[in-house]
Amino acid sequence: xxxxxxxxxxxxxxxxxxxxxxxxxxxxxxxxxxxxxxxxxxxxxxxxxxxxxxxxxxxxxxxxxxxxxxxxxxxxxxxxxxxxxxxxxxxxxxxxxxxxxxxxxxxxxxxxxxxxxxxxxxxxxxxxxxxxxxxxxxxxxxxxxxxxxxxxxxxxxxxxxxxxxxxxxxxxxxxxxxxxxxxxxxxxxxxxxxxxxxxxxxxxxxxxxxxxxxxxxxxxxxxxxxxxxxxxxxxxxxxxxxxxxxxxxxxxxxxxxxxxxxxxxxxxxxxxxxxxxxxxxxxxxxxxxxxxxxxxxxxxxxxxxxxxxxxxxxxxxxxxxxxxxxxxxxxxxxxxxxxxx
Ligand code: CO
Ligand code: CO
Numbered sequence: 269x270x271x272x273x274x275x276x277x278x279x280x281x282x283x284x285x286x287x288x289x290x291x292x293x294x295x296x297x298x299x300x301x302x303x304x305x306x307x308x309x310x311x312x313x314x315x316x317x318x319x320x321x322x323x324x325x326x327x328x329x330x331x332x333x334x335x336x337x338x339x340x341x342x343x344x345x346x347x348x349x350x351x352x353x354x355x356x357x358x359x360x361x362x363x364x365x366x367x368x369x370x371x372x373x374x375x376x377x378x379x380x381x382x383x384x385x386x387x388x389x390x391x392x393x394x395x396x397x398x399x400x401x402x403x404x405x406x407x408x409x410x411x412x413x414x415x416x417x418x419x420x421x422x423x424x425x426x427x428x429x430x431x432x433x434x435x436x437x438x439x440x441x442x443x444x445x446x447x448x449x450x451x452x453x454x455x456x457x458x459x460x461x462x463x464x465x466x467x468x469x470x471x472x473x474x475x476x477x478x479x480x481x482x483x484x485x486x487x488x489x490x491x492x493x494x495x496x497x498x499x500x501x502x503x504x505x506x507x508x509x510x511x512x513x514x515x516x517x518x519x520x521x522x523x524x525x526x527x528x529x530x531x532x533x534x535x536x537x538x539x540x541x542x543x544x545x546x547x548x549x550x551x552x553x554x555x556x557x558x559x560x561x562x563x564x565x566x567x568x569x570x571x572x573x574x575x576x577x578x579x580x581x582x583x584x585x586x587x588x589x590x591x592x593x594x595x596x597x598x599x600x601x602x603x604x605x606x607x608x609x
Contacts, residue, residue: 280395285359286469288388288426289350297349297506297577299552300515304329323438324374328445328519331373331502334436341438343376347505348384348429352465352579353479354472356396360403361483363428366505366580368411371434372490373503373583375442378434381408383418386427400428411485440494442501447520447586451500453596454589456489457481457582459509459573460537467536467545478534482580489583489592496587504581508553510574510606512584514560517598517605520586525607526574526596528566533573541569541576549577560605574608 298306311326323341324334332345347367351359364381371378383404387397408415413432464478486503493501500520504512509531517524554575563571583589586598 280356280393283392283396284354284472285351285356285396285426286354288392289469290425297549299549299556300507300511301556323441324443328443329515330444330519331370332376334374334441336438339438341376341436341441343371343374343434343436345370346384346429346431348427349579350425350427352482353468356399357403358479358483360400360428361407362479362580364404364407364430365483365485367430367432368408368413369486369503369505369580371432372486373442373501374434374436375440375490375494375501376434376436378408378411378413378432380414380416381430381432382416383420384427384429384431385418385420386423386425387420388424388426389422392426404428404430407483407485411487442490442493442498442585444500444502444516445519446500447516447522447598449522449598449600451586451598452588452594453513453524453598454585454587454592455504455509455531455582455595456486456585456589456592457484457504458532458534459504459576459578459581460534460540461579461581462508462547462550462576463537463540463545463573464534465579466547467540467543470545475536481534486583489585489589492589492591493583493585493587496589498585498587498589500586501583504578504584506549506577508550508575508577509584510557510561511553514557514605516584516586520598521601522598523600523602523605523607524596525599525609527594528570528574528608530593530595531574532593537573537576538569541572546572547577550575553577557606562604562607564608566608
């Protein structure tokens with residue numbers, strides 16, 4: 269943490285933004301088990317008589333909420349987090365790609381985003397906030413999504429993200445509860461952003477390949493999944509590959525069998541686990557899925573990598589996606605939600 273007096277904010281070039289974050293990116297999420305207890309039972313009775321029926325709500329813990337209106341599905345989501353990398357522009361790009369991802373994970377196309385910004389105005393220069401917002405704008409523009417305004421607050425800890433509205437074909441959504449036995453599982457980005465971001469935060473080492481994958485849109489993956497006829501997908505973020513796969517398997521009433529040897533990792537991810545750069549969020553993810561998982565002979569480091577809290581991860585699709593590795597399959601529901609082989 270900085271010791272710079274409030275009257276003289278540090279020079280932008282010297283700031284390491286990750287040092288202002290108590291947690292790391294999607295690892296700063298509230299743990300999945302705790303969150304489910306908080307929201308349990310908080311579903312409103314179905315609204316009647318309206319022209320916007322709810323297609324996807326809280327019940328299945330999907331990536332975004334969806335209502336139908338006049339033949340179109342409106343997809344609504346919000347996502348924001350603390351700095352995952354030191355560079356302001358890259359953080360902005362990553363946070364925007366991550367927020368847009370939940371629309372792609374539902375089979376939608378993002379059309380309008382608003383910024384969500386928390387900024388310690390007496391400790392960090394606004395010049396850096398501008399860089400964060402510029403990164404977000406560039407990624408939204410790449411996605412063909414408008415950015416209109418937003419909301420900002422003074423906060424001791426910087427946070428950035430977006431609330432995003434997308435549109436989709438109501439008959440062609442990618443839901444997390446539509447998985448069926450016999451479908452292969454495809455993963456469109458390698459794992460390991462959590463441990464690499466953690467290493468970056470601790471040591472200052474830069475991992476450009478991790479930044480590139482986090483800032484990459486899931487647009488092509490979503491379009492490819494839809495073109496291949498997929499009906500079930502989710503994106504891999506803070507709860508890790510195992511956490512999001514468990515949610516998908518549970519919502520779909522199936523068991524997911526993982527071919528651990530086929531799961532792709534970013535260069536340096538395994539070394540980062542070996543060297544101890546594992547976040548508390550990743551350990552909580554692993555604890556959360558453990559009662560529902562048959563780990564077989566999977567070693568500890570691989571378990572941690574599979575549970576690694578991802579930032580702006582890829583799509584996990586029930587179906588084959590051209591160019592993406594098949595990392596397992598769905599089978600009829602057995603004793604466990606997840607089986608690692
Ligand atoms: Co998601
Ligand atoms: Co999200």
